[in-house]
Structures are given as C-alpha cells and as structure tokens.
Amino acid sequence: MKSHLVDTALNFIIIGIPECIVLTMLVLALLRVDYAKIWQIIAVGTSMAAAVLIIRLTVQSTGIPGIHTAAAILTMAILVARYYRVSKVLSSVASIVAMILLLLTEIFCYNLFIKIFGMDVTSLAQHRLYWTLTSWLHIVCLIIITAVITRTKWYQQKNNTNGFLKNFKAR
Secondary structure, eight states: OHHHHHHHHHHHIIIIHHHHHHHHHHHHHHHTOOOOOOOHHHHHHHHHHHHHHHHHHHHHTTTOOTTHHHHHHHHHHHHHHHHHHHHHHHHHHHHHHHHHHHHHHHHHHHHHHHHTTTHHHHHHHSSHHHHHHHHHHHHHHHHHHHHHHHHHHHOOTTTOOSSSSTTTTTO
C-alpha cells in the first residue's frame, strides 16, 4: 500500500503536473490566448492534475475506464473559461481537441517504445525509467505541437476569426 502511494505521488509530480501544464498551454494556443501570466498556467495545470488524481483514486476500484479523462476535459474547460475569460463552449472544444492530441501522442510514444525495447505496455509500466521516458516523450511532443501552433500565421493573426473553431464566438 505504501509503495503504491509513493508511486502515485511520484507519477503525479514527475508526470501528471507537467503533462497538465503542457495541456493548458496547448488549449491556450488553440484558443489563441497569450501566455502572459505563467503562474496562471501553472495553477490551472496543477489544479487539473490534482482533480484527475482525485478522480483516478476515487473510481479506480470500479474499473470503469476513461472517467479521469472526462474529468480532465471538464476541469480544463472550466478553469480555462474562468481564468482566461473564454466562452465555456470554446474552452470545452479546445480541451477535447487537446485531449485527443494527448491520446494520439501517448499511443505513438508507447508504441515507439514497445517496438524499440520489445516489451508490452504492462512490462513498460513496471519499469519506472521506461515509463517516465515514454511519458516525457509525449509531453515533449505536445510542447512541439504547441510551439508549432503558436508560430503559425493563423495564431499570429489573433483578430482574425477564421480557422480553428471559427463558428464559435468567444465572449
């Protein structure tokens, strides 16, 4: 039991918080919101990571998959809408898109490591170093995606309403 709590705490600090901070940055990039206050990004990301951890620990015994993902989307949408004064619909859609990108990068990175090291996901999860490396690899992929988005003409023309989510109006 103690070992499980230590593993959970380490995963939360080493993987969960950084991943949620990067997801916050990705959602803001999709919404074309500036990263003016880094403490807000850290606060939103850390709050989201804490909410996901609480949900994951609460429903883990039920065996129902995906509840923590839904909680992450909902938490991200609410926090971004509140802190950055963006419509809830727009924030929700951007959060869903960011979560889909997270899922795709996770699948890509885990499959890459499985092919390189010739092990299945269960074995990968039992080796802390490999698990941390694959997790950080998909975090780095999300950072690259966010950086690419923020360097596009679409992002830099913030007053232009064409592009991602053009049918939704921000308040």
